[in-house]
Amino acid sequence: MLIVQKYGGTSVANAERINNAACRITDAYRAGNRVIVVVSAQGSMTDSLLEKAREVNPEAGKRELDMLLSTGEQQSAALMAMAIQRLGYSAVSLNAAQVGIESTSLYGNAQIKNVKTKRISHELERGNIVIVTGFQGVNRFDDITTLGRGASDTTAVALAAVFGAGVCEICTDVDGIYTADPRIVTTARKLKEIGYEAMLELTASGLQKPHNRAVEMAKRFGVRLLVRSSFSDAPGTWIKEDSDVEQLSVSGLVVDRDVARVSVTGLADKPGTAFNVFSKLAREGISAGMILQSAVFGEDISFTVRKRDLAKTGEVLEANKENIGYDKLATDENLAKLTVVGAGMASNSGVAAALFEALYDNGVNIHMISTSEIKIQVLVDHREVGKATKAVHDKFELLLESEA
Amino acid sequence: MLIVQKYGGTSVANAERINNAACRITDAYRAGNRVIVVVSAQGSMTDSLLEKAREVNPEAGKRELDMLLSTGEQQSAALMAMAIQRLGYSAVSLNAAQVGIESTSLYGNAQIKNVKTKRISHELERGNIVIVTGFQGVNRFDDITTLGRGASDTTAVALAAVFGAGVCEICTDVDGIYTADPRIVTTARKLKEIGYEAMLELTASGLQKPHNRAVEMAKRFGVRLLVRSSFSDAPGTWIKEDSDVEQLSVSGLVVDRDVARVSVTGLADKPGTAFNVFSKLAREGISAGMILQSAVFGEDISFTVRKRDLAKTGEVLEANKENIGYDKLATDENLAKLTVVGAGMASNSGVAAALFEALYDNGVNIHMISTSEIKIQVLVDHREVGKATKAVHDKFELLLESEA
Numbered sequence: 001m002l003i004v005q006k007y008g009g010t011s012v013a014n015a016e017r018i019n020n021a022a023c024r025i026t027d028a029y030r031a032g033n034r035v036i037v038v039v040s041a042q043g044s045m046t047d048s049l050l051e052k053a054r055e056v057n058p059e060a061g062k063r064e065l066d067m068l069l070s071t072g073e074q075q076s077a078a079l080m081a082m083a084i085q086r087l088g089y090s091a092v093s094l095n096a097a098q099v100g101i102e103s104t105s106l107y108g109n110a111q112i113k114n115v116k117t118k119r120i121s122h123e124l125e126r127g128n129i130v131i132v133t134g135f136q137g138v139n140r141f142d143d144i145t146t147l148g149r150g151a152s153d154t155t156a157v158a159l160a161a162v163f164g165a166g167v168c169e170i171c172t173d174v175d176g177i178y179t180a181d182p183r184i185v186t187t188a189r190k191l192k193e194i195g196y197e198a199m200l201e202l203t204a205s206g207l208q209k210p211h212n213r214a215v216e217m218a219k220r221f222g223v224r225l226l227v228r229s230s231f232s233d234a235p236g237t238w239i240k241e242d243s244d245v246e247q248l249s250v251s252g253l254v255v256d257r258d259v260a261r262v263s264v265t266g267l268a269d270k271p272g273t274a275f276n277v278f279s280k281l282a283r284e285g286i287s288a289g290m291i292l293q294s295a296v297f298g299e300d301i302s303f304t305v306r307k308r309d310l311a312k313t314g315e316v317l318e319a320n321k322e323n324i325g326y327d328k329l330a331t332d333e334n335l336a337k338l339t340v341v342g343a344g345m346a347s348n349s350g351v352a353a354a355l356f357e358a359l360y361d362n363g364v365n366i367h368m369i370s371t372s373e374i375k376i377q378v379l380v381d382h383r384e385v386g387k388a389t390k391a392v393h394d395k396f397e398l399l400l401e402s403e404a
Numbered sequence: 405m406l407i408v409q410k411y412g413g414t415s416v417a418n419a420e421r422i423n424n425a426a427c428r429i430t431d432a433y434r435a436g437n438r439v440i441v442v443v444s445a446q447g448s449m450t451d452s453l454l455e456k457a458r459e460v461n462p463e464a465g466k467r468e469l470d471m472l473l474s475t476g477e478q479q480s481a482a483l484m485a486m487a488i489q490r491l492g493y494s495a496v497s498l499n500a501a502q503v504g505i506e507s508t509s510l511y512g513n514a515q516i517k518n519v520k521t522k523r524i525s526h527e528l529e530r531g532n533i534v535i536v537t538g539f540q541g542v543n544r545f546d547d548i549t550t551l552g553r554g555a556s557d558t559t560a561v562a563l564a565a566v567f568g569a570g571v572c573e574i575c576t577d578v579d580g581i582y583t584a585d586p587r588i589v590t591t592a593r594k595l596k597e598i599g600y601e602a603m604l605e606l607t608a609s610g611l612q613k614p615h616n617r618a619v620e621m622a623k624r625f626g627v628r629l630l631v632r633s634s635f636s637d638a639p640g641t642w643i644k645e646d647s648d649v650e651q652l653s654v655s656g657l658v659v660d661r662d663v664a665r666v667s668v669t670g671l672a673d674k675p676g677t678a679f680n681v682f683s684k685l686a687r688e689g690i691s692a693g694m695i696l697q698s699a700v701f702g703e704d705i706s707f708t709v710r711k712r713d714l715a716k717t718g719e720v721l722e723a724n725k726e727n728i729g730y731d732k733l734a735t736d737e738n739l740a741k742l743t744v745v746g747a748g749m750a751s752n753s754g755v756a757a758a759l760f761e762a763l764y765d766n767g768v769n770i771h772m773i774s775t776s777e778i779k780i781q782v783l784v785d786h787r788e789v790g791k792a793t794k795a796v797h798d799k800f801e802l803l804l805e806s807e808a
Contacts, residue, residue: 015459022460049479055419056426057486064489067497068482071475075453078472082461085468093471097501098546119546142502142523 001166002124003028006038006134006156008209010173011230012076013043015083021171021230022083025129029089034124036163038134038156039080041072062107066136066146070095073133073152080131091129094119096136096144101155103137103145110137110145112154115162132159153214161221168223169236170210175229176237177202180253184386185393191251193238198251198341201375205254205339215239253393255385256337259289260310261368263302264317266327274301276324280316281305290337290370290377302368304379307333335367336385340392341375351396352376358395364388405570406528407432410442410538410560412613414577415634416480417447419487425575425634426487429533433493438528440567442538442560443484445476466511470540470550474500477537477556484535496527497535500542505559507541507549514541514549516558519566536563557618565625572627573640574614579633580641581606584657588790589797595655597642602655602745605779609658609743619643657797659789660741663693664714665772667706668721670731678705680728684720685709694741694774694781706772708783711737739771740789744796745779755800756780762799768792 005028007021029035041049049068053060077093084091096103100116123130134152137145147154153170160168177199180188194202196219203212210227218225218239228236267273278288289304305313310333317329340355355376359366364387368379380388409432411425433439445453453472457464481497488495500507504520527534538556541549551558557574564572581603584592598606600623607616614631622629622643632640671677682692693708709717714737721733744759759780763770768791772783784792 015456018460052419052479052483053486056422056483057490059490060486061489064482064485064495064497067485067499068479071478074475074478075456075472078468079456079460081468081471082457082464085465086461086463091468093468095471 001033002036002163003033004036004038004156004160004163004165004168005171006152006169007040007080007171007230008152008173009040009043009045011171012039012080015079017230018076018079018083019086022080022087024171024230025080025084026087026089029129035129036120036124036159036165037080037129037131038152038159039073039076039131040134040152041069042076042079045072045075063143066107066144069146070133070136070144073135077131077133081129084129084131089129090127091131092123093131093133094123095133097138097142099132101132101137101158103139103147105139105141105143105145107143107145109148110139112137112147112158115158117162120159120163148213151211151213153209153211154217157214157217157221157223157225160223161217165223167226168218169226169228170214171228171230172209173230174209174227175232175234176227177207177239177252179251179396180389180393181255184255184389185253187390187393190234191237192235193240194251195241196239197374199239201339201341201372202252202254205256205337205341205375205377207252207254210239251342252340253389253396254339254341255389256339257382257385258307259304259335259337259379260307260331260333261302261304261335261379262310262313262317263300263330263332264324264326264328265300265330267299267301268325273324276320277301277317278303280320280324281313284312284316286313286316290368290379292368292370304335304337304368332367334382335379336382337377337379338385338388338392339375339377340396354395355392358391359388362387362391364391405436406438406440406567408440408442408560408564408567408569408572409575410556410573411444411484411575411634412556412577413444413447413449415575416443416484419483421634422480422483422487423490426484426491428575428634429484429488430491430493433533439533440524440528440563440569441484441533441535442556442563443477443480443535444538444556445473446480446483449476449479467547470511470548473550474537474540474548477539481535481537485533488533488535493533494531495533495535497537498523498527499537500540500548501546503536505536505541505562507543507551509543509545509547509549511547511549513552514543516541516551516562519562521566524563524567552617555615555617557613557615558621561618561621561625561627561629564627565621569627571630572622573630573632574618575632575634576613577634578613578631579636579638580631581611581643581656583655583800584793584797585659588659588793589657591794591797594638595641596639597644598655599645600643602778603643605743605745605776606656606658609660609741609745609779609781611656611658614643655746656744657793657800658743658745659793660743661786661789662711663708663739663741663783664711664735664737665706665708665739665783666714666717666721667704667734667736668728668730668732669704669734671703671705672729677728680724681705681721682707684724684728685717688716688720690717690720694772694783696772696774708739708741708772736771738786739783740786741781741783742789742792742796743779743781744800758799759796762795763792766791766795768795 081091081093102114103110134155176190182188225239485495485497506518507514538559580594586592629643695707
């Protein structure tokens with residue numbers, strides 16, 4: 001089988017961890033697999049390179065930033081190859097130009113367009129373990145691009161798709177996807193598997209890893225992802241097409257504290273008002289999360305923004321008060337967003353009811369509700385988020401158990 | 405005019421120095437020149453990367469070492485381009501693969517075979533200042549090679565040769581080539597110019613900068629080098645074809661303390677003895693410097709080796725005592741080598757006489773003498789090297805003045 005393994009910055013942060021990862025890589029190789037490895041830059045390397053750039057030019061051009069940042073992954077890749085060689089196996093590191101990871105031209109946030117297979121195939125045929133730099137591509141000018149933060153996951157999925165890998169392992173500092181953050185909810189349990197859609201809702205709702213774009217690409221090309229620990233042998237979580245078993249289950253729960261609510265009341269009852277509000281915000285780079293505007297409350301709109309965008313949001317709305325036409329503006333940043341994700345949510349109305357019941361039973365006030373096919377989001381007071389998370393989790397643990 | 409400027413590790417060691425170099429580069433550009441810049445890795449970057457490699461694999465393969473080390477120059481190049489952009493000029497950094505600096509395959513010590521001109525020409529035509537990574541190439545497998553330590557000078561000369569540059573400026577932490585080390589000889593003076601041949605003798609005799617191979621390449625392609633300071637506007641030293649003015653002058657004086665003498669006495673008087681000795685040493689990677697064997701002293705050979713090779717030299721000779729056939733072996737490491745270089749030395753026998761006179765007048769004993777077309781080398785006691793250097797320098801200062 002062909003396996004793609006991806007090791008993030010924490011997993012290659014120092015010599016010991018690189019050697020540890022090298023052991024896992026050679027384990028997979030010794031088991032008879034061909035192995036392609038994708039690595040990120042070491043730990044805080046990217047940040048320290050950005051600091052170096054800031055010192056010479058606080059407004060450094062993005063082409064040169066990419067030229068600079070891409071060295072981080074190249075160093076990791078070379079070091080990983082050396083560590084594997086030390087264990088007595090053949091390994092070769094390749095950067096994006098050597099592989100032929102062709103990207104769009106947008107420096108700093110390019111997208112992979114095509115991955116050439118010739119060089120990697122050649123190295124695999126020679127029996128080499130191939131180490132590829134994550135996070136980077138080459139555009140049509142032969143210039144180095146980067147794919148945006150966290151995009152080493154995307155590199156790994158792209159390689160897995162092109163080479164038809166049996167699995168793309170995302171090796172990281174957690175050992176799988178949990179039903180909730182185990183630091184908050186002691187009863188949180190690790191999922192054996194989760195569907196692409198549900199996973200996408202979790203990442204869109206605040207879960208950092210694996211990277212959103214990588215999951216989207218995995219879904220599109222049917223790449224089976226396995227999120228697992230770089231440091232332990234604990235079984236990870238599979239991300240793949242929804243299976244029957246999980247159809248009716250609640251998959252997970254994510255808390256996002258970086259949220260503020262904005263309420264605009266007494267809006268003029270004319271077409272295009274909502275568009276007017278959000279297009280003005282979009283022009284300032286502010287995107288709204290949850291948006292609530294019902295027929296019943298037609299004259300009011302509530303929505304969430306990131307905390308850092310709150311002040312600017314206020315400025316934009318104040319400056320356009322006449323043009324938009326509204327009465328009052330209210331904001332609240334003492335909130336947190338709780339997202340419950342699961343494949344069977346839309347077809348199982350009991351889930352939403354159970355959620356609200358759990359919060360009510362525990363005296364947690366709901367400030368805003370938003371639902372979709374596979375998720376329910378509520379805003380609660382930020383001081384009650386721990387209680388709310390535990391209550392909801394316990395509730396659905398029961399549900400899950402009763403289904404089993 | 406097209407100018408190539410090369411900045412070494414000390415000259416790009418931190419943000420301040422990069423900004424300083426950027427000012428010099430844009431000065432040259434503003435004066436109406438097209439400018440190609442070659443940069444080394446920052447300060448101790450290469451050493452710290454080697455340390456990282458050693459941590460994961462003390463015997464890391466050279467291909468991967470080159471992959472790792474080449475990131476140092478890429479970082480410098482990107483940072484330099486950013487610093488130039490901050491001053492309001494267009495700059496673009498290019499690595500060896502992007503330029504097309506084609507090298508032999510020997511990782512760690514490759515040689516430049518060819519430099520493609522297309523990309524750099526294109527960038528120059530667009531009005532860009534072009535920053536190129538020194539010290540590296542790409543071999544026929546598309547793999548990154550390095551050209552050996554100090555080889556950024558060679559990259560600069562190669563680019564100057566290919567693009568027919570009017571000058572290749574080696575910008576460094578000294579402001580030119582001196583008649584002797586100014587730290588030892590207070591009266592040392594900076595040369596306005598020196599011929600390629602004389603310069604090669606100086607570098608072969610222990611002078612570190614500019615790099616020996618770079619001077620050889622400059623000579624071969626007739627590239628005019630200017631060694632100057634990265635930090636001051638002091639006029640530097642031109643290295644070019646010998647001019648009439650300097651034909652009869654002593655150009656400089658170099659001290660090399662890394663020298664030990666080996667004397668083998670009572671050698672069998674048969675053909676091939678010298679070959680026998682030196683081929684056995686060469687097989688162990690030991691090369692002899694000065695070698696003395698005259699018809700008069702036919703049964704004895706004296707030669708110098710690097711101090712670190714002395715023990716091994718003794719072992720090899722002892723082990724082959726029967727085979728070589730000699731009586732006694734004596735070594736002395738309390739010596740230093742003084743080299744006087746000048747274009748007119750061979751045709752001006754007075755130079756050697758003046759040298760010996762100066763040493764005699766100052767009570768410095770000569771342990772060994774070797775001469776060539778353009779140099780005279782003597783071994784003296786290492787404790788007397790300061791006195792000897794000053795004596796010789798003062799002597800030739802007089803000569804030089806009397807010629808002026």
